[in-house]
Amino acid sequence: MHLSSPIPHKRARIEIIPLIDVMFFLLASFMMVSLSQTHMKGIRVNLPAAMALPPTEQKDYVSIKVLEGNTVTFDDQVVPDDQVLPRLYQLHQANPNIKVSISGDMMAMHGDVISVLDKVRSVGITKVGYQIRAAAPGAPAAPGGQPPGPPPPPAKP
Numbered sequence: 001m002h003l004s005s006p007i008p009h010k011r012a013r014i015e016i017i018p019l020i021d022v023m024f025f026l027l028a029s030f031m032m033v034s035l036s037q038t039h040m041k042g043i044r045v046n047l048p049a050a051m052a053l054p055p056t057e058q059k060d061y062v063s064i065k066v067l068e069g070n071t072v073t074f075d076d077q078v079v080p081d082d083q084v085l086p087r088l089y090q091l092h093q094a095n096p097n098i099k100v101s102i103s104g105d106m107m108a109m110h111g112d113v114i115s116v117l118d119k120v121r122s123v124g125i126t127k128v129g130y131q132i133r134a135a136a137p138g139a140p141a142a143p144g145g146q147p148p149g150p151p152p153p154p155a156k157p
Contacts, residue, residue, distance in 0.1 A: 061099045062091055063131075066116055068107040084116065088123045096124070103131035 065073045072079050079087055091098050100120050104113040120128055
C-alpha cells in the first residue's frame, strides 16, 4: 500500500546563478595572476635629448589702437600715419599668418578705424579681430550713438 505524505514532494534543483558568480570570480582571479607573471622584455635605447629652439623674433600677434585725432599705435607704440602701411607690410612679410587686433578709442572717428582696417586688408592680412567694449554706465554717448529721447513735457504754471 502506498501512502501519500502530507508534505508536498519537491524536486531538488541546482541554483545556477551563484555558480556563475563563482566562475566569473575564478576567471578574473586567474587572469590577474597570469598577467602579473608576464615580464616585459625590451631593448635599451639611447634616445636623443631635446634641444630648446632659440626664441624667434617672429611676431604672431599685433594690437593696433586708433586714438582720437587719427593717432595709431602698434602694441602701445605711436606710429605716424604715413608709416602705418609700411609697418603692416613689414609685419606681413615677417609672418604671413600674423593676427591683428584692432580697437578704437571712444572718441576716435569711425572713418579712421575703417581706414586702418582697409590698410590691414590691402597688405594681405586676413586674420583680423576687433576689440569691442561696452560703454561704462553714465559715460557720455559717443557721436552717432542712440538718438536722444523725447523732450520732457513743459511744466504747467
